[in-house]
Amino acid sequence: MLRGPDFSTEVNVTSPLHLELSRRDLLISSAATVAVSGHAASPVAAQSMGSDMDYSTSTDYKTQVSFTVNGEQQQLNVDNRTTLLDALREHLHMTGTKKGCDHGQCGACTVLVDGRRINACLTLAVMHEGDNVTTIEGLGAPGNLHPMQAAFVKHDGFQCGYCTPGQICSSLAVLEEIRANIPSHATSDLTQQAKISEAEIRERMSGNLCRCGAYSNILDAIVEVAEARP
Structure with a gap:
């Protein structure tokens, strides 16, 4: 007889219900559990359970954004995580704006948005719908x-x-x-x-x-x- 940590619960290790699993059996049972869980989380099962969760497998997390850059209208379809700096440099090829620290600490990426200066590495492109952006190329x-x-x-x-x-x-x-x-x-x-x-x-x-x-x-x-x- 073995007592639990609270010294009040007895566990009978000689009970017929006690099973000894080999490592191979444990892996097989674990895989089966994952397979069953995955099936239960399928869209059909979720719908039958009245769940409103979206189990879409799409990985297209892009947004179309339109803004003016140096007097010209630009329209981009960018990943939602794309910074304004990367949109300018990688998508519009305006490489005058520099990527320095990429943490907003050096100011090398400073541009003007609606006349106010911002660090382009700290803001997302999708946040500037309809804005007027001026880079060094637009000054002279x-x-x-x-x-x-x-x-x-x-x-x-x-x-x-x-x-x-x-x-x-x-x-x-x-x-x-x-x-x-x-x-x-x-x-x-x-x-x-x-x-x-x-x-x-x-x-x-x-x-x-x-x-x-x-x-x-x-x-x-x-x-x-x-x-x-x-």
Whole structure:
């Protein structure tokens, strides 16, 4: 006689009901259980049980999304998990927007969506139905550079250039944020119009990293464009 853990339940190990299974028998019985369970979970069985669960075997989890990119209407059929960054680079072949950390920490993938800057690696393409997206390709072209692009060239605001598209897109958004009187951690007086200063620009651009360390040149480029604006 053997007592259970609570010392109150007796288990008769000599009972005729006690069976000794070989490893082979155990595997066979397990396989049979899985087969029966799988049959019970079939769509027919589920329907007969009044279940509203969808047992569809389809793996097509795609959505059609339509948005404007650099002034042109684009329509894509993408996997629901596709980021805006991958949609731009892999589907539309706009490789100016860079994939840096892919975790929203470096700012290399910064683009403008309806005039506001976002990290394209942290948002899904299907979330931007009807939005207006601007990438570095939509700002200017060789021979007709955007003033911010020209200022970056003039002040040597880049070295390897990998972070530059995100830096430029973010720079334009920073000036608009200041113009709209959106405060930052560097804003000293919230009752006054936000002003352009080195402290403001450095704080607002802190999410865009440059491994080459061209920060002072980037700052000079932004200040020049800011001072040239009315």
